[in-house]
Structure formats: structure tokens, C-alpha cells
Amino acid sequence: xxxxxxxxxxxxxxxxxxxxxxxxxxxxxxxxxxxxxxxxxxxxxxxxxxxxxxxxxxxxxxxxxxxxxxxxxxxxxxxxxxxxxxxxxxxxxxxxxxxxxxxxxxxxxxxxxxxxxxxxxxxxxxxxxxxxxxxxxxxxxxxxxxxxxxxxxxxxxxxxxxxxxxxxxxxxxxxxxxxxxxxxxxxxxxxxxxxxxxxxxxxxxx
Numbered sequence: 001x002x003x004x005x006x007x008x009x010x011x012x013x014x015x016x017x018x019x020x021x022x023x024x025x026x027x028x029x030x031x032x033x034x035x036x037x038x039x040x041x042x043x044x045x046x047x048x049x050x051x052x053x054x055x056x057x058x059x060x061x062x063x064x065x066x067x068x069x070x071x072x073x074x075x076x077x078x079x080x081x082x083x084x085x086x087x088x089x090x091x092x093x094x095x096x097x098x099x100x101x102x103x104x105x106x107x108x109x110x111x112x113x114x115x116x117x118x119x120x121x122x123x124x125x126x127x128x129x130x131x132x133x134x135x136x137x138x139x140x141x142x143x144x145x146x147x148x149x150x151x152x153x154x155x156x157x158x159x160x161x162x163x164x165x166x167x168x169x170x171x172x173x174x175x176x177x178x179x180x181x182x183x184x185x186x187x188x189x190x191x192x193x194x195x196x197x198x199x200x201x202x203x204x205x206x
Contacts, residue, residue, distance in 0.1 A: 023129035024084035024105070030072055030095070031088040033117075034109050035060060037124050038086070041133040049080050070094050078102065084127060089116075114184040117141070145188070 028049045029035040035054045038044050044057065049064040051072075064080060067073040072095050077085065085099055085106050092108045099106050107127050110116035118138050125134025 024082075024127065026080065026082045026084070027128070028066055028077055028080060028082040028085045029054065030066065030085065030091055031109070031111070032056070033111055034086045034088060034120070034124070037109070037121055037137070038128070040137040041121065041125050041128065041130040043124070043128040043130050043133075046128065048082065049077070074098060074102070077104070086124065086127075111184070114188065117184050148188075 025046055026048045027038065027043070027046045029038060029047055030051045032051065032054045035044075035047065035050050036056055038047055039057045044059065047063065049066045050060050052065050052068045054060045064076065066076050066080075069091065072091075074095075077099070083105060085104055087096060087099075087106060087108050088111045089108050090111060092106075096106050096108065107123060109120035109123055111120065118141070121134045121138050121141075122131075125131045125137075
């Protein structure tokens with residue numbers, strides 16, 4: 001993911017485009033959760049490219065792709081002239097320094113916990129001028145979580161294996177989201193009456 005001289009020049013030129021201090025008109029999302037939040041707050045029409053892993057909304061099928069988790073294509077990003085590149089906090093150490101070196105505006109969305117999801121909605125709402133829509137989306141999600149909590153309140157807790165990634169056809173290299181403290185996905189599972197596993201299971205299944 002090296003930076004060529006052409007990429008640096010193009011990035012600096014993109015940074016000098018008008019409108020850098022206004023609501024972004026050309027957003028690149030490098031993570032599926034960010035893409036879905038942008039859609040949820042009504043800012044998807046400003047998205048000009050997404051990651052290789054984005055599948056929702058269906059309209060992502062028509063957008064250019066800028067790479068995966070660790071291999072974002074910097075020259076492709078520059079060619080698309082974004083005025084905002086939105087990253088997840090887990091990705092930020094891998095790509096944000098290069099984007100900042102190119103003079104590109106970035107936003108890092110927290111994604112580690114369930115509460116982070118609502119923080120990300122607020123941040124993206126502020127960045128896109130969609131604060132009201134972000135508040136509405138957060139309220140809708142809170143309401144759905146409350147409905148699940150109510151529906152499952154009298155159910156017994158179940159032992160659940162929550163696999164967030166794996167080698168296809170096997171359980172090899174399958175990290176397990178077992179702690180509600182460290183994972184938004186696991187928090188939702190616990191809310192729905194999944195039983196919290198012993199801490200030894202947090203390291204994953206090999």
C-alpha cells in the first residue's frame with residue numbers, strides 16, 4: 001500500500017478543492033457498518049465508493065470498490081476525489097496516516113461496543129449535516145433493541161457460539177465474539193438471552 005509521487009500530488013490537489021469545510025459531497029466508506037449508517041441517516045447519495053465487503057444497501061453494487069480491510073487502494077481513492085473518507089477505528093491505524101499525508105479529510109467511527117454504534121451515528125450525522133436523521137436512526141435502533149429485550153425477558157439463557165469469521169467449510173481461524181463488553185455483536189446476542197461464556201473462550205476457536 002505504498003504511496004507514489006503521483007498519488008501524493010493528486011491527493012494534495014484534491015485537498016485544495018472547494019467545499020472542504022462544508023458538508024461532504026463525495027464520501028468514501030471503507031467499512032460496511034459505516035456504509036449502512038450513512039444509508040440509515042439519508043447520506044448514501046453522497047457515497048461515491050465503498051469497501052470490498054459492503055453489501056447493503058443493494059445500491060452498493062453499482063459503486064466503485066476501494067479495497068478490503070488492510071489493502072485499501074490509495075490511488076483509486078484519490079481518483080475518486082473524496083472530500084471525506086470514513087474509517088472504522090480498527091482500520092484507522094492501517095490507513096489513516098497515509099490518507100492524512102495525502103491531505104484528505106478523514107473521520108474515524110468507533111465500532112468496538114454497542115454504545116460505539118450510537119456514537120458512530122452521531123459522528124457521521126455531524127459530519128454530513130444529518131444530525132436530526134442520526135438522532136432518529138439511533139432512536140429506531142434503541143426501540144428495536146428494547147423490543148428484543150422485552151420479548152426475551154422471560155426466556156432462559158442459551159449457550160451460543162457466535163462466530164464472526166472463519167475459514168469456509170471449517171471452524172478454523174474462527175474468532176468468537178463471546179464477551180458483551182468487547183463486542184457490539186456479542187452485546188446484542190446477550191441482550192437476546194445468549195449465555196455469557198467463560199473468559200477462556202474469548203480467545204476464539206482454533
